[in-house]
Amino acid sequence: ALERTFSIIKPDAVRRNLIGKILAKFEEAGLRPVALKKIHMTRAQAEGFYGVHKDRPFFGELVEQMIASPVVVQVLEGENAILANREVMGATNPANAADGTIRKEFALSIGENSVHGSDAPETAAEEIKFFFNDDEIVG
Numbered sequence: 001a002l003e004r005t006f007s008i009i010k011p012d013a014v015r016r017n018l019i020g021k022i023l024a025k026f027e028e029a030g031l032r033p034v035a036l037k038k039i040h041m042t043r044a045q046a047e048g049f050y051g052v053h054k055d056r057p058f059f060g061e062l063v064e065q066m067i068a069s070p071v072v073v074q075v076l077e078g079e080n081a082i083l084a085n086r087e088v089m090g091a092t093n094p095a096n097a098a099d100g101t102i103r104k105e106f107a108l109s110i111g112e113n114s115v116h117g118s119d120a121p122e123t124a125a126e127e128i129k130f131f132f133n134d135d136e137i138v139g
């Protein structure tokens with residue numbers, strides 16, 4: 001089915017000027033950016049967005065990394081977009097990511113892993129709403 005998923009090109013990748021290379025990976029995987037903007041997340045946004053992880057030992061470092069410098073947030077549309085995006089991202093830990101994936105090619109570590117993507121339809125809908133109004137999404 002045609003789906004939408006939410007994606008972040010994280011600070012480590014934006015700092016290394018990899019926005020275009022990562023968008024190309026999404027496009028080659030059949031994912032179409034239908035909304036896209038560069039933002040510098042506030043601490044409140046990062047803490048709210050990653051609230052599900054607030055009791056994890058890496059939460060503080062995760063928030064610091066996400067607010068250290070700008071990110072690009074986007075909505076990606078395509079057939080089975082949620083799974084397709086997870087496949088093109090590769091495993092969370094780049095040491096475990098398959099060849100050809102974004103994290104294999106670009107990620108530095110489990111924390112500085114270049115991209116975030118929604119893991120399920122419910123979280124995709126929530127994460128899209130967290131950063132985009134309906135009128136910013138142009139299908």
Ligand code: CMP
Nearest residue numbers: 053058062092110111112113115116117
């Ligand atoms: P992301 O998909 O953005 O969701 C939560 C992030 O926490 C994850 O990618 C990683 O970048 C980061 N993180 C840091 N340490 C860990 C860890 N030990 N396990 C899982 N995620 C981690």
